[in-house]
Amino acid sequence: MTRGPLSGLLVADFGRVLAAPYATMLLADLGADVIKVEHPDTGDDTRAWGPPHAHGEATYYLSVNRNKRSLTLDLRDEQDLRAATELVRRADVLFENFRPGIMGKYGLGYDRARELNPRLVYCSITGFGAGAGAALPGYDLLIQAVGGLMSVTGSASGQPVKTGVALVDVLTGLHAAIGVLAALRHREATGEGQHVQVNLLSCLLSSLVNQAGGYTLAGKVPGILGNRHPSIAPYEVFPTKDRPLAVAVGNDRQFRALCQGLDEPGLADDPRFATNTDRVAQVDELAERLRDLLSARTAPEWFDRLSPLGVPCGPVNDLAQAFDLADTLGLSPRATATGPDGSAMQLVANPIGLSSTPPRYERRPPCLGEHTDDLRAWLDS
Known part of the structure; x- marks a missing residue:
């Protein structure tokens, strides 16, 4: 199989739910080696977010975790924390979307991580930033509400509604991936890693494009138009x-x-x-x-x-x-990934087309802790 453009890149994925896992899956599809760090008891929250289920697992989890390896660690355990610290020391990129301060509590915050690994690109995803909004929970519905998206979404005469998918999480994951790739390009030129920070509220405001621009440039506060456009007809x-x-x-x-x-x-x-x-x-x-x-x-x-x-x-x-x-239309919207037992799983294809190094689908989403023994042995070596 053709090596992906990000082959050789090691990503330590401490993220969970959607924004961070979506970003790391995109990188994994393009060849990065993504190690998904999960709690031994529960794993990623989305493992329990069903129905629907397929292959005995929640499809929510399966939709954003292919091409990864699962390493179970309890950061409150001294030996597990040592393994996590060694992973940070070896990684090229780290993703985390805990509340601000949680990673620091375990000695894995950005300042400490930079001491361990000056070349590390460290990506933090939060709901409302690490300042005055640090304590606010960052759930997609909440961001859609307070960030203005619901104020322009819904039937023209009805109640504001959310979009039918956690769109802000997806947009934030895309922004996070772009930020990480930019930081990696900077590292190529300077040898230095850096801290990439994205938050759901800022990503939503940026993604409101013409509606947000109408406000910042002309003071126009849009309302609900149903399926109509404020500037185009029909x-x-x-x-x-x-x-x-x-x-x-x-x-x-x-x-x-x-x-x-x-x-x-x-x-x-x-x-x-x-x-x-x-x-x-x-x-x-x-x-x-x-x-x-x-x-x-x-x-x-x-x-x-x-x-x-x-x-x-x-x-x-x-x-x-x-x-x-x-x-x-010949767009091939499905992709097949294979499990360790040879079983095939049909997933949604990565939409990025690359003529020489296309996305690959080498691994189905991992079972909880599936690769822990091999990875612990590697980290201990």
Whole structure:
């Protein structure tokens, strides 16, 4: 198998739940040797987060822990702490997402780790930073609420809602991985490691992009628009003959093509809808007209009719339909990892395509403590 671009990189993963494990899984897919440190009794919290289950394990845990080795250590035990300290001494990268101060309590905080290993890239993930927000618990739902995401998410006339997945954790994991790769590049040039710090609240505010920019630049505090966009129209979900259809028209040319596909070319010349600015100002009238026109066909029929014209649209799919679409498009959304007993496990593929060193799937997510004996022997050598 082709060696990954991060082959030879040793990652000590003290993280748990989602943000840190997602980041370390991405690095593992690209060749890093990730050692997942877990408590001997319970392991990662997500091992107990089911249903659903597959292969007798919680699918939540399985979804973010492939290509890793599991080492069980109780940091309150003197011998286990010695092993953890030796792992820090040997690692290239360390991830942790404990509350600020917890790693320091065991002599594994950044300052001590830097003494042990000056080349170490040490990544800390917190909910609200290590300052005034250090004591606040960093759960995704909480961050979505206090960070503003829920204030712009939900039905136009309804209650704020969270996204259907722990999106802030995922975004934070991505930011953490990028920060670590940047720090590794700096280490290549200088020989020095550094402390990478990311927090869920800051990552969410950055990821709110145009909504956050509208506030910082123009003082505009957005509200809930349902599936509409504050600056583009038509950009929402419409009912059809069978199920909802998302229409994401981003410019006047696409709007003209939409009108053509709807057999209403004159709609594009209506002065109320001629430009995007006009359409945003008259969004209710436009939406009512489009609802009438789109009710004539099913969502898949509209997709087949409008897509060749360059109109961004598509049915609202469930996950099975979404994977079917990816299969149809040749995107290979599934990956197979093999367990020590030869059993195969079908996982979601890493979305990064690399022509020479593609992601690899050499190990299924490890059972709790699966590699402890081998790793303890290595750390003791």
